[in-house]
Amino acid sequence: MLTPRKRPRQQRSRETVAAILEAAAQLFQRQGHAATTTNQIAERAGVSIGSLYQYFPNKDALLVELADHHLNAAAEQIALVFTRAAEQRPALDRLLADLVRCVAALHTDRPDLHRLLFEEAPRTPELVARFRQAERLIASALAGELRRLGVGGPAPEMNALFAVQGIEAQVHGALLDPPAGTSVADCLRAVLLLWERALAEPYEHRRASSAP
Amino acid sequence: MLTPRKRPRQQRSRETVAAILEAAAQLFQRQGHAATTTNQIAERAGVSIGSLYQYFPNKDALLVELADHHLNAAAEQIALVFTRAAEQRPALDRLLADLVRCVAALHTDRPDLHRLLFEEAPRTPELVARFRQAERLIASALAGELRRLGVGGPAPEMNALFAVQGIEAQVHGALLDPPAGTSVADCLRAVLLLWERALAEPYEHRRASSAP
């Protein structure tokens, strides 16, 4: 059982839970996950260790909850890109540019939290599942736009998912460990160009001179 | 200090280290990282806990060492793809097909170990750095081939790196969590097609002859 062991019903307990999460976020960011003890978190939150364990079954559950918040916030930002796309019906290059910019912003907005969740924390199955779910949500929205534009090949859903996974990995790499002698902006531009080329029509099969 | 605290100099100690790593691999795979204790590892390896800590400064160092072995094995497999490419000088689609097939094989060969290292284990900075290093090595080899083929855009190095990062993420996703109603083979084919399109030159279709 990784989900809360008890639901806070009164106002007081909801504040307790919020304080615990806030404290956990701060300490995890400052000291790392392993170096932070649950007693420290409780102390900083101004509650007893027992209260912490009334709402979180173990230390990792705090991480999962923080990740969930972060992913929801991210999904919201990305959703904004797609609602704007639904209104303005931009061309592929414009849409992808917005998407890449948004993904990059998600990394740079809270770099420490992002690094904590993606590079340091032990990944519980729970955490992995939530990440995958967010990925699919975004991919689904992107697939809709690809269909509207008549691009993305014969299976836009699949290609949209791969695009989301690829862009995430590439932007992540570009921001945390940019290739020597290249600006981050250049990297993002290059990523954008790659995906424009990968997804744009014509999508005819070029079997020019060699077998599969 | 995450690297070995003492180097094994005699045959006896080298065997001890090997036994410890073997035991660690087995137990980590069977029970997961967190559920495995260092005392269990020592016991299974047939050595005392003190001996373990003579060669590994902490529990995570075992993981780093296992990851290092795994990455070296992977790099070797991939290097094979590129030495063969150097001989046969295949076209882009053929080269990418080999690469994707090889990456997929690395995932399916030892799925439990791979999952351990990529999805469960806490990622120490050391571990992350080694991943990045392997990535760059492969990207560098790929960039060479792209240059030979005259594709990969104006900055083949950068695009090769993005391709490696993207392919890894996409193959990983396709194998561990394939989209509903799609076979793994279909996914891999789709990934391949995306990267063919992303990297191939649309404007200049000159068949490369011998320019470095």
Next chain:
DNA sequence: CAATAATGCGAGCTATCCTCAGTTTTGGGT
């Protein structure tokens, strides 16, 4: 065959996660 270095040992220290029995606070019913 000393003498010295390398290796191996394992009881136990330290520190962390988490429990639980008991206390305090809250809010709805009378």
Next chain:
DNA sequence: ACCCAAAACTGAGGATAGCTCGCATTATTG
């Protein structure tokens, strides 16, 4: 206003895992 069951809170301490350290054992050197 008052009562009281449910909700919330408390913190000392149990259980356990990572890791240390002084000493025994085995190998290597001169």
